[in-house]
Amino acid sequence: MLRKRRNSFFAALSPSAKELCFSATPGPVRAIFDDTKIVGSYHAITSEATTEIYHNLFVNRGKCLALPYFATRDVDMVFRRWNPGEPLERGPFDVMQPLAQAQEVTPDLLIAPLVGFDSNGRRLGQGGGHYDHYFARHPDVLRIGLAWSVQQCEAIPLEAHDQLLDCIITQEGVITPASSRLRVYAAAQTQER
Template identity: 30%
Template sequence: MTEKKELRKEMLAKRDALAGDEKEKYDVNICAQIEAIIKARDVKVVHTYLPMGSEININPLIEKMLAAGITVVNPKALKQRKLQNLVLNSLSELEEGIYGTQHPAGGNEYNGDIDLFVIPGLAFDTNNYRLGYGSGYYDTFLVTPPNAYKVGICYPFQVVDKVPTETHDVQLDKVVW
């Protein structure tokens, strides 16, 4: 879909161009909002990405969660749009994955319930739909945990009126920026 491709390109360029100080302010604010959701919902298990490139740096939040005894689960991208859930023990114990990603080292797989998903994206709309990188990993993955609270995170300029959607796209519960 050309519309999706163009929107991805535009948002990636805008995100890459975000100045360091401004990016850091947004990152801190977004992490604080997620932390408030964790406390309000008494979250025990969080599934979150490990930031790469110009994505929102949630590493300080991950460190806080680990220190608070919250189980942090990260995805490992596998073939055929599958994600394996791995338990994170430390941000210093990571392995390189596909597409420039990282995942927890050791292969300690998590198969239990997840309370909260923190999901990156290139664009989100006012109906809580997301536009990802185009590989379809999250769309395939998010259909299985219907009771988990799904939160997308982005910079304010990544919020658009309408993201082009298809039938397989999963609506999130909330988007914070």
């Protein structure tokens, strides 16, 4: 149902609206983006929230950009360095990923795709648990979901392995859960000034 809602919303957007969505960095996360050195993101497919503008923004600001990489279906997800315009290859999950020889890096901020989310930072992914496992292995990485506003749900069930997002960016703005580490980050930045 959530995929169908996302697909319908995306199909109804005009080409110019698709280009404008996510064209500006939302104020609440601008400082976090500026302080980030390595950003993990994803190559959007079908009706997923558009990442192309953010990718260009990060690279133009001198950030290292990385995308998920899978050697096989049976190994954990890692991130490999990539820049817009560089070649991608089709990975084992039929998603485009950096080439195998690209440098492996560990992001300090990760933008994750999702099928659904709620205001508490719970995320419904594609069902493989790859991002939850990555977050568990790298607990310090800041976790940002990127989604269309129609993907918001009243409540997403939380399972034992699920990891919460620090915020969700939609084309309408930023949702920061009460438990978000970004609130602590923002408070620390305010005190430093």
